[in-house]
Amino acid sequence: MKKFLILLAIIYASTINTLIVMDANFFAVNRFHMSLMTAILFDSETYLFSILQFIIMVVFHYFLGNEIGKSLERRRNKSFIGVSLAVATMSAWIYVQGVHIWADASYQSSITTFTRYLPLFRPIHAKRDLARLGLIDSDQLRKQNLSKKTMDSELLYPKNELLCRSDTQSENVLVILIDALRPEMINGEIMPNTAKLFSESISFDNHYSGGTSSRMGMFSLFYGLPSTYWRVFHDNLKPALMITKFDESNYDIHAISSSGLGSPAVLDRTAFAGISSINLRPLGASEKASLKLVTNGWVETIKQNQDPKFFTLLHYDPPIDEANPSESLNIANKFSRKNDTSHNLEVSRYIQSIRDVDMEIGRLSNVLRERDMLKDTIVILTSDHGYELDDYQTNYYGHSSNYSPAQTKVPLKIIWPNRDSQKYSFRSSHHDFAPTLLKEVLGCTNSYSDYSTGNNLFQQKPWKYLIAGSYDSFAVLTPEKVIISYGSYFEVRDKNYNLSEIEGKDLKDMEDAISNMSEYYK
Numbered sequence: 001m002k003k004f005l006i007l008l009a010i011i012y013a014s015t016i017n018t019l020i021v022m023d024a025n026f027f028a029v030n031r032f033h034m035s036l037m038t039a040i041l042f043d044s045e046t047y048l049f050s051i052l053q054f055i056i057m058v059v060f061h062y063f064l065g066n067e068i069g070k071s072l073e074r075r076r077n078k079s080f081i082g083v084s085l086a087v088a089t090m091s092a093w094i095y096v097q098g099v100h101i102w103a104d105a106s107y108q109s110s111i112t113t114f115t116r117y118l119p120l121f122r123p124i125h126a127k128r129d130l131a132r133l134g135l136i137d138s139d140q141l142r143k144q145n146l147s148k149k150t151m152d153s154e155l156l157y158p159k160n161e162l163l164c165r166s167d168t169q170s171e172n173v174l175v176i177l178i179d180a181l182r183p184e185m186i187n188g189e190i191m192p193n194t195a196k197l198f199s200e201s202i203s204f205d206n207h208y209s210g211g212t213s214s215r216m217g218m219f220s221l222f223y224g225l226p227s228t229y230w231r232v233f234h235d236n237l238k239p240a241l242m243i244t245k246f247d248e249s250n251y252d253i254h255a256i257s258s259s260g261l262g263s264p265a266v267l268d269r270t271a272f273a274g275i276s277s278i279n280l281r282p283l284g285a286s287e288k289a290s291l292k293l294v295t296n297g298w299v300e301t302i303k304q305n306q307d308p309k310f311f312t313l314l315h316y317d318p319p320i321d322e323a324n325p326s327e328s329l330n331i332a333n334k335f336s337r338k339n340d341t342s343h344n345l346e347v348s349r350y351i352q353s354i355r356d357v358d359m360e361i362g363r364l365s366n367v368l369r370e371r372d373m374l375k376d377t378i379v380i381l382t383s384d385h386g387y388e389l390d391d392y393q394t395n396y397y398g399h400s401s402n403y404s405p406a407q408t409k410v411p412l413k414i415i416w417p418n419r420d421s422q423k424y425s426f427r428s429s430h431h432d433f434a435p436t437l438l439k440e441v442l443g444c445t446n447s448y449s450d451y452s453t454g455n456n457l458f459q460q461k462p463w464k465y466l467i468a469g470s471y472d473s474f475a476v477l478t479p480e481k482v483i484i485s486y487g488s489y490f491e492v493r494d495k496n497y498n499l500s501e502i503e504g505k506d507l508k509d510m511e512d513a514i515s516n517m518s519e520y521y522k
Contacts, residue, residue: 009061013057014054015054017057018057022039022050029518031521033120035490036487038485040502041510097123099111101124105126107237115235116231116235131262155232155236155521155522158446158451159451160446162438162444162446164445165443170309170443171417172312173251173311174377174380176381176382177315180318181410182386186411189333190351190354191361193359194358200421202414203424204414204424207411208409208429208468209383210226210466210468211385211430211470212399212402212469213384213385213400217383219271220429220431222242223452225520226431226467227467227470228469229517234266239271240272241434242434243272244274251311252305253312254278254312255278255279255312255315256279257294257317258294259282259290260281260283261280262280265384287317287319287322290317291319291359291360298314318357320350323352326348333347335391350387374417378415380413382433385400386405386408386410387406392404392496392497400470404482404493408477410430412428428463429463429466431454432454434452435452436456465512465513473486476509476510478506480495482494482497
């Protein structure tokens with residue numbers, strides 16, 4: 001039994017070290033860590049090298065283990081090496097995580113930029129908890145670090161300097177982002193105010209987010225890049241090029257969020273890094289109170305704004321935890337089921353929280369019309385991700401649990417001065433958002449590939465594949481398949497989100513996706 005355990009230990013250690021060597025080589029080329037999904041694309045030479053590496057590791061660990069065993073045998077009665085190693089390992093882990101927590105909370109990018117180089121390292125973020133306990137003032141720390149030069153030596157973003165016109169007649173931009181909003185909710189029964197405001201709009205009816213979480217969905221919207229880049233932009237405090245260009249064009253930049261843009265979206269370290277006019281924490285003592293304060297804050301902003309040009313993000317987070325489902329049980333919808341009380345309560349709770357947001361859209365709509373702002377303001381309605389309501393009878397509710405259309409498909413409606421209303425049905429994505437505004441509003445003439453994997457929405461170029469992400473996974477979406485990478489394993493789903501198998505034509509899409517995931521690194 002003892003020899004068998006030693007053999008297992010040698011095989012395990014050799015396997016881990018071989019994978020580390022493979023990952024180091026993969027990271028050096030692609031600037032992100034390998035997974036089982038990427039490993040299936042390796043050529044035969046790579047596999048032969050790995051087998052040779054494994055054999056070398058087995059021999060090395062055999063002799064190493066033999067020497068360690070002899071040493072332990074001599075010190076059996078007077079040594080606490082095992083306990084000492086365990087204590088040292090735990091102490092090192094606590095120290096490393098503690099340093100990262102401090103660096104993240106205090107915007108020390110010189111430390112946070114290093115963590116992505118470590119395979120399987122999952123740093124802990126506790127900025128919100130530290131602020132709640134009164135140990136830090138996150139708003140004050142952010143203001144102190146706004147002027148610091150960011151470190152972006154890892155990034156090739158943009159590939160070439162953007163050339164944009166200086167046009168004083170450019171329209172204002174108002175982005176209304178309703179968290180977890182499904183496109184089906186925008187109708188006269190559930191969201192009458194929203195449906196009325198956007199009744200004559202440019203509508204993209206087959207639009208997808210680049211994420212199933214707020215963090216990744218918003219990243220894909222503002223950067224136009226796969227969410228697999230999120231870590232390096234976060235660690236380098238690198239803002240979205242679109243926001244930077246609007247700022248340089250003398251737009252007044254504001255972002256107001258009912259739930260705060262610190263965590264989980266972390267826009268203070270990503271898209272809006274360097275912009276002071278954003279709130280990191282919830283606006284009010286309750287979710288419903290915070291909704292009203294978003295609209296109130298926006299009204300105060302436009303009253304005080306002396307500059308006629310603005311770019312504003314209004315983020316409304318539906319108060320689902322405070323919603324009373326009984327208020328919406330009788331509202332017609334396609335998700336309710338006969339004789340399924342618990343499911344219908346979940347559906348009604350979600351619908352009621354969306355209706356609470358719609359009331360604020362009604363207030364906002366009145367202000368837009370009273371001030372005659374629609375003549376020179378582009379008003380955009382979208383969401384960061386969808387919201388599943390057990391669409392596939394898998395008992396999934398909410399988001400961040402899979403990459404089905406229920407969680408990735410979102411609305412995109414735009415009121416654009418001097419453009420006719422129109423419906424588009426091609427496959428569009430959040431990756432197209434930044435290229436569209438940079439081209440159509442700021443007149444940037446660069447190739448879209450200089451800063452994004454998307455295209456101008458009005459060119460109606462459907463995506464062949466789309467990279468979407470969540471906190472610990474990412475997926476390659478094609479019109480027929482969803483290929484999901486969870487690191488140590490992957491799965492393939494068909495367009496109805498049933499389990500499927502990978503085919504030869506899928507490999508080309510995966511290879512192209514991996515290229516997209518590495519082309520903006522130096």
